Amino acid sequence: MLLYKQISQTLQEKIHRGDYLSGEKLPSVRAIGREHAVSLTTAQLAYRELEKMQLIYAVPKSGYFVIPDKSEALLPKVVNYIQKPVHIEQWNPTIDFLRVEEREGVTSLSCAVPNIDTKTLEPLWQEMNMVSRRKNRLMLEYDSLQGLAALREQIHNISDHKPLITADDIVTTTSGHQSLSLAIQACTQGADVVAVESPAFPGLLQTLYGLGRKIIEIPTDPQTGIDLDRVQEAFERWPVKAVIVTPTCNNPMGCSMPDIHKQRLLELTTQHGAAIIENDILAGLAYDYPRPSTIKSLDNEGRVILCSSFSKTIAPGTRTGWIVPGKYKEKVMHLKYLSHCSGEIFMQQVMANFLRDGHYFPHLRHMRQHYSELQCQYRELVESHFPPMTRISRPQGGFSLWVEHPPVDSRKLLEVLKRNKVIVLTGDHFSTSNCFANHLRINYALPLIPRRRNGIKILGETLKLASL
């Protein structure tokens, strides 16, 4: 066994024995090096291992700490309801939620926005400045239908499925949302049946609703993702045309599928002549490094349509996404033309330069660390203020917690929250079934400033009071 692995194992045992208590500061890297007579690099590697296992977290310029009591809260239960294809009926609740978010003085705990106040985004402003100073007339013209070549090349460079494709296999879009919408329209039509993870994020359900597709919700495990036996069952019983999955950093649960599951899902869909729509939008924020592989990287047939964007990894305002449409490329190009003809070149150029100049990976590295720390802080807060028996997901990346609380009077809950100007997305936005009535998504991308800390406290206390 490698030296650093031995050390990390020793430390792991100490944490489990309680030699280092939950939340306690660990010895410095230097001290570990001295104690085990190893280099600083080896000591550092040992701590990195423990970080990956989510036993400890780092605070810059301060050191490493034991993640508080993570074993305490259980994972949300997997719901095992009877599956059948249904039309989505809800709509306005999600749009209403989007509108409320816009009002001032409201604390939104479920807003899926990344933290953009980070030094690692400083170069983005510089690139914007450079592009606008260069006065390249190209910026004011129509983009090609496929999207700016310079950006497609950079996206190709950062793809884990790079060997399988070229920059010409990529089409840029205005967002991950648009990528998904184009993908769904490219491989399904009318009231076709589409399988989705359950819970599914509201943006996806609303898009499927808008397009008139029927959906079949597949139970999804908060650690290993979509239940493949149930996918198989769905394929056998219904004419499922496509499966939409988020193999890495699922939204809302944060889980990632084991590689072996990805392989099996691809086999299943191949067997049934269906397509896979792979939502890869949060994968750059997987706490594991290098990032877990895509299903696309296993796909030799062009059956997988990969959808992504920089909205969550960099900033929503970049409005730059992409799609790797495989054999659906012509269809996707047509649909893009129908939707808005062509994209904006300015921001595509800015993003291409940001990537070209090497700012992307350092930024991701920083954000992974940052979100991993914030996850601990938010978990701790939820655990200490929510009712007993609350269950919490253990995200392997991204920035959302999926929380299952004891049953409450939801009318009462929403009333109190409204009075306190706190809003949160409840489970009913994530499914057409009634299975997630006692669930919430809490986003932990933003620092725990007092207002937000207070919001979670109010939410927790209200859940206790409204308990049935």
Added chain:
Amino acid sequence: MLLYKQISQTLQEKIHRGDYLSGEKLPSVRAIGREHAVSLTTAQLAYRELEKMQLIYAVPKSGYFVIPDKSEALLPKVVNYIQKPVHIEQWNPTIDFLRVEEREGVTSLSCAVPNIDTKTLEPLWQEMNMVSRRKNRLMLEYDSLQGLAALREQIHNISDHKPLITADDIVTTTSGHQSLSLAIQACTQGADVVAVESPAFPGLLQTLYGLGRKIIEIPTDPQTGIDLDRVQEAFERWPVKAVIVTPTCNNPMGCSMPDIHKQRLLELTTQHGAAIIENDILAGLAYDYPRPSTIKSLDNEGRVILCSSFSKTIAPGTRTGWIVPGKYKEKVMHLKYLSHCSGEIFMQQVMANFLRDGHYFPHLRHMRQHYSELQCQYRELVESHFPPMTRISRPQGGFSLWVEHPPVDSRKLLEVLKRNKVIVLTGDHFSTSNCFANHLRINYALPLIPRRRNGIKILGETLKLASL
């Protein structure tokens, strides 16, 4: 009669009598002032009148000239075929055209792009620079679903239907193309019948094809626009759900509807419970000033959905459009959410500042003059190189000529053009019928550099050779 009108009438008579020949330079404003004993302003106004009537054109720092022989070429004929709703079948030709445009070394004579090499767009770069230097974190966030308030307010300010609406009645989009697509989806569905002007521009036909709507093509006069008797007939015979019109600066013909026609069209659609989709994208480039009014400005019921953008008036790269959806606002917001969630803030802010700082109207003034001059130059070139009996539209704004030439062997035509790397949009892109087999759209927004001049010459000579 006002003094300047008297003078302009005198000059008009002289031009018609041939006292000033086609293409000849007119006396200076100073000379006219002296001759008629009036102020320079009055003399200037007299010339402006003649410009409006398209009898003369101005060349900056040089003076006024008689527009060459505009009476020579006749207007394209109005085609009066039997109307019935049909599905659109062509698709790839237009996409193929878009792709060819991207290749280098090709001279495209039909590319609907404005001239962006103008000093009046210099402030746009400055605004871009200012916004990127200010580092406002808002730029990196999600936009509200309705679009940036600052931009909506500025758009409201420049609207001719301003008194009827507020900034809250405007939704921003990524382009005029998207505005139209959202509008069509908001007021029609499935295989509903939609009436369109004939010829109609390819982007519109392709959008309707993509959405699966049936269309009924209404004969359209190259001077007064859509034939209202035929609209009425269509309403009486078929379940027409919406009429899509470009009342000002029609594409491809450049005509504008008389005000009385706008009123009647609104009455007709009201009577039949249909919607009007008003394409206003080129109206800022009407040579008439102030710009002709919108149908929207007559609409008290919210029946008219106005679609516009800055793609043609400023630059396609701004990717900033808007829609005034009237009573379809909720539907349009939903559809916008489905398409791409929200827009990019950066360019919306740049455009808002460009308008706020007063750069919009001076730019339009400059472009109107510029395109009016270019129209004369292009007309002259077409008239001298195209076969006899060629008919040409007389645009009242915008930057496209609709040309009807004698019948040709179209296979031969396309072959020669391809060999010479000249591309042009032929009439079959503008209709599902076979009525425009001998038509072309020529765009005159770009200066007549030798390559383009040569392209038109080759086109004309080839048309002569390929004549049947």
